[in-house]
Amino acid sequence: MPLYSRIFYLATEFRQIVRNCLTLSLGIVLSLSGTGLAAQELNFEYFKNEVQPVFLAKREGNVRCIQCHTRSSNFRLQPLEEGRLFWTDEQSRANFESASQFAVAGSAPLSNRFLTHPLATSVGGDAFHGGGAHFHSTFDPEWRIMADWVAGASKRREPSAVPVRIIQTNAAADNSSVIDPVTNKVIATIDDIEIPHGVVGAPDGSQLYITNEAMHSLDIVDSRTLRVKRRIPLSGRPNNVAVMGDGSKVYVGIMEMPGSVDIIDVASMTNVKTLPVNGAIHNVYVTPDSRYAVAGSIHTSTINVIDTQSDELAWTLEMSSGVRPMTFDTNPDGSTSNIFVQLSGFHGFAVVDFASQQEVARIEHPAVAGQEAHYDGLQGAPAHGLGVSPDGKTLWSTSKVYSTVYIHSLPDLEEIAQVYVGQHPEWVTFTPDNKTAYIGAAGDHVTYAVDVATMKTVARIPVGQVPKRVATVRMAVD
Numbered sequence: 001m002p003l004y005s006r007i008f009y010l011a012t013e014f015r016q017i018v019r020n021c022l023t024l025s026l027g028i029v030l031s032l033s034g035t036g037l038a039a040q041e042l043n044f045e046y047f048k049n050e051v052q053p054v055f056l057a058k059r060e061g062n063v064r065c066i067q068c069h070t071r072s073s074n075f076r077l078q079p080l081e082e083g084r085l086f087w088t089d090e091q092s093r094a095n096f097e098s099a100s101q102f103a104v105a106g107s108a109p110l111s112n113r114f115l116t117h118p119l120a121t122s123v124g125g126d127a128f129h130g131g132g133a134h135f136h137s138t139f140d141p142e143w144r145i146m147a148d149w150v151a152g153a154s155k156r157r158e159p160s161a162v163p164v165r166i167i168q169t170n171a172a173a174d175n176s177s178v179i180d181p182v183t184n185k186v187i188a189t190i191d192d193i194e195i196p197h198g199v200v201g202a203p204d205g206s207q208l209y210i211t212n213e214a215m216h217s218l219d220i221v222d223s224r225t226l227r228v229k230r231r232i233p234l235s236g237r238p239n240n241v242a243v244m245g246d247g248s249k250v251y252v253g254i255m256e257m258p259g260s261v262d263i264i265d266v267a268s269m270t271n272v273k274t275l276p277v278n279g280a281i282h283n284v285y286v287t288p289d290s291r292y293a294v295a296g297s298i299h300t301s302t303i304n305v306i307d308t309q310s311d312e313l314a315w316t317l318e319m320s321s322g323v324r325p326m327t328f329d330t331n332p333d334g335s336t337s338n339i340f341v342q343l344s345g346f347h348g349f350a351v352v353d354f355a356s357q358q359e360v361a362r363i364e365h366p367a368v369a370g371q372e373a374h375y376d377g378l379q380g381a382p383a384h385g386l387g388v389s390p391d392g393k394t395l396w397s398t399s400k401v402y403s404t405v406y407i408h409s410l411p412d413l414e415e416i417a418q419v420y421v422g423q424h425p426e427w428v429t430f431t432p433d434n435k436t437a438y439i440g441a442a443g444d445h446v447t448y449a450v451d452v453a454t455m456k457t458v459a460r461i462p463v464g465q466v467p468k469r470v471a472t473v474r475m476a477v478d
């Protein structure tokens, strides 16, 4: 070999060595920070619960991995049988074995075909993938889930922050809007859930629970990827949803006669019980002390109170007409004092004393001066949307007839303000610091932000089609 080509060869070799070292150190930084692990083994449970959802998720402009990989290439995913929403353990094991062929535990991420094939070429991905580029950065939260698996992770990395977010479900859309309550802007959307009904967040901020009316499932959405992580089959078409204060269980109202509430165990991500109740269920809540779940039926006008320790029906109360939204206030010890309840055909709300299990008062909302009354498209509920402010001092009730929220003092229930909040206001939630109320105005495709102290509108936030349920959650970020 002539001297010049020898020098060239050595220089190329040297460049290669430097590149390998850089990739390796990048790999260590990427893979091990946060997971607290340096395992040299690919973990099955992590693969099953965290990596596999990536193969089912819809990314905009991409085809789901599973659409191709039940047939193309040596990376083989098991087909899902008709109607199944996730793989069995045995199928997951087969997927694990297949993916493991393209991953070496603890190695540099960019030396694994499993990670480089779906990654954009410009950020270290392979030159070609028959399935295209799915990830455009090595900081993409889904790609990181996969990279952490290759690094040997057995659990998700710790989040860098868990900020408060407002989730507005859009009842006539295939998405929900994520609002930052600091800027009052939509910062993201959660896609791939048609007719999202209710939403609640896991108290630790790891995930959200959204009821999917189109697929009859409870969809678990990963807070960091914003992708559907798991769809849990329900016993029928769902309406609203509630979560225990400790995050352990989720209650889903099933809007089909004769009526039931599905109970989801969060740790195992399974529907563990379909509890028969009186009437098809519209809304279900967990009381502030998490002692009871309260489920209301429009069909039978019944409030069903479920003991959350035994998950059996504790008591029921029949109202004069269909049970619509409810909310609660508390005694000094945190136990439930009253249920406030809106009713079919009634422009106002009733008060049910929790201890005596009796209706004790009824407040009817007056006409609003200068506002024309609307009766079109009320769907039987002139007043729909109730909430108690976090400081416990006010009760907010929204009216579709007058496009208004009526604010009452607590506990004396004197009306103290009326605020215009757009066409067909449907639901209300508050930031935990008691600063802002958010109200979904279904007719305007807008979420209203109202300052709680001054009772003035501070923002009109454009969201998706027909925004109804709106919830306050915490959401982890990487």
Ligand code: HEC
Pocket (backbone or CB within 6 Å): 054, 055, 062, 063, 064, 065, 066, 067, 068, 069, 072, 073, 074, 075, 102, 113, 114, 115, 117, 118, 128, 129, 130, 131, 132, 134
């Ligand atoms: C549109 C179809 C399609 C989609 C979607 C798709 N792939 Fe592929 N994939 C292919 C084809 C075809 C090949 C084989 C040709 C090649 O190497 O690119 C392949 C190859 C691979 C390989 C290399 C396997 C081998 O035999 O060397 C991996 C790993 C892979 N894909 C992972 C993924 C992941 C992960 C996703 C989802 C994030 C995905 N693919 C989405 C079509 C697809």
